[in-house]
Amino acid sequence: MTRDAFVARWAAALGDRWQADAPLAPLTTFKVGGPAEFLADISSEAELRALVREASDAGIPVTPLGGGSNVLVADEGIRGVVVRLRLTDIERVDRETVRAGAGVTINGLVRWTIGRGLAGLEAWAGTPGTVGGAIRGNAHWGGQDIATRVRSVTLAARDGSIVDVPGDQMGFAYDRSRIIDTGEIVVAASFVVAEGNVEELRARARASLHYRKQTQPLAMPSAGCIFQNPSPDDSVPAGIPRSAGALIDRAGLKGLRIGGARISERHANFIVNDGGATADDIRQLIERARDEVRRRFGVELRDEVVCLGTFRHG
Numbered sequence: 221m222t223r224d225a226f227v228a229r230w231a232a233a234l235g236d237r238w239q240a241d242a243p244l245a246p247l248t249t250f251k252v253g254g255p256a257e258f259l260a261d262i263s264s265e266a267e268l269r270a271l272v273r274e275a276s277d278a279g280i281p282v283t284p285l286g287g288g289s290n291v292l293v294a295d296e297g298i299r300g301v302v303v304r305l306r307l308t309d310i311e312r313v314d315r316e317t318v319r320a321g322a323g324v325t326i327n328g329l330v331r332w333t334i335g336r337g338l339a340g341l342e343a344w345a346g347t348p349g350t351v352g353g354a355i356r357g358n359a360h361w362g363g364q365d366i367a368t369r370v371r372s373v374t375l376a377a378r379d380g381s382i383v384d385v386p387g388d389q390m391g392f393a394y395d396r397s398r399i400i401d402t403g404e405i406v407v408a409a410s411f412v413v414a415e416g417n418v419e420e421l422r423a424r425a426r427a428s429l430h431y432r433k434q435t436q437p438l439a440m441p442s443a444g445c446i447f448q449n450p451s452p453d454d455s456v457p458a459g460i461p462r463s464a465g466a467l468i469d470r471a472g473l474k475g476l477r478i479g480g481a482r483i484s485e486r487h488a489n490f491i492v493n494d495g496g497a498t499a500d501d502i503r504q505l506i507e508r509a510r511d512e513v514r515r516r517f518g519v520e521l522r523d524e525v526v527c528l529g530t531f532r533h534g
């Protein structure tokens with residue numbers, strides 16, 4: 221299929237669910253970045269399979285976007301098709317399993333399970349984004365990875381084929397899953413749950429939310445933690461916790477600003493957008509923090525935030 225034929229076919233097939241030159245900044249929590257060349261809202265697994273297969277034939281890149289809460293979109297935007305998965309069903313498969321579409325928000329899933337007295341996911345209350353993004357990056361909270369709750373994941377490969385992958389074959393690790401390497405797209409995930417007491421589950425969710433409010437700059441646009449914490453192989457100077465935020469703080473970088481981007485005073489591993497930031501301001505600040513931590517402590521910080529598109533810095 222040619223590129224023009226692909227674009228004409230999908231513009232006709234999706235109608236107002238297809239947009240050219242679509243602003244992405246409002247679809248991200250950082251509120252920066254340029255447009256998607258094309259933006260497609262996908263409402264079924266069949267549509268997703270056809271779109272990725274035909275895009276692959278036409279040589280057009282496809283980028284999934286969930287809640288946009290862990291991405292920095294370049295000011296020039298993203299080439300090809302950005303797909304948002306409107307796969308929002310949640311069902312109880314059996315006593316110990318809940319299955320959710322990739323487009324379900326983590327907060328929606330937490331509310332759904334708590335409301336039915338199902339324990340397992342309540343600690344993730346307040347985690348922005350969707351099931352798709354949480355699986356890709358193995359969303360973590362309070363030292364626990366969401367991988368510990370995943371029974372299986374339904375994935376679409378770039379040739380449009382679908383596979384059901386058990387959790388232990390997802391290549392989960394800190395901030396990682398196999399799809400970072402394979403480019404597979406999460407269609408749905410099944411989570412392990414257990415019977416629980418609604419009031420106790422609510423209390424645990426509230427405790428997570430409360431701790432977030434105390435420690436994170438939630439009133440400002442951000443993408444959560446910018447850097448991963450150092451791995452056990454990284455040598456961190458004695459007396460400094462093995463935490464990216466602690467290293468940035470000890471380097472004296474809290475409050476450092478480039479353009480409209482600033483390292484948060486509340487949480488040194490957050491960069492906040494003061495309102496007028498560009499993606500380039502944020503990217504420069506990321507590199508500045510990385511350079512400074514390397515120079516002061518000899519630790520190389522790795523990105524947790526996913527940069528989409530082309531950047532001049534970094």
Ligand SMILES: Cc1cc2nc3c(=O)[nH]c(=O)nc-3n(C[C@H](O)[C@H](O)[C@H](O)COP(=O)(O)OP(=O)(O)OC[C@H]3O[C@@H](n4cnc5c(N)ncnc54)[C@H](O)[C@@H]3O)c2cc1C
Binds near residue numbers: 355
């Ligand atoms: C205030 C704040 C607090 C946060 N706290 C936490 C926290 O406690 N723990 C934590 O782990 N993270 C946290 N984050 C980061 C973010 O919420 C998580 O990484 C979240 O899981 C990202 O999900 P998303 O749907 O927004 O993904 P997006 O930001 O939309 O995308 C992230 C990556 O996943 C890919 N992706 C999205 N959907 C799919 C899919 N269906 N299939 C394949 N790939 C896909 C995208 O292409 C991109 O590469 C926080 C962010 C903010 C803003």
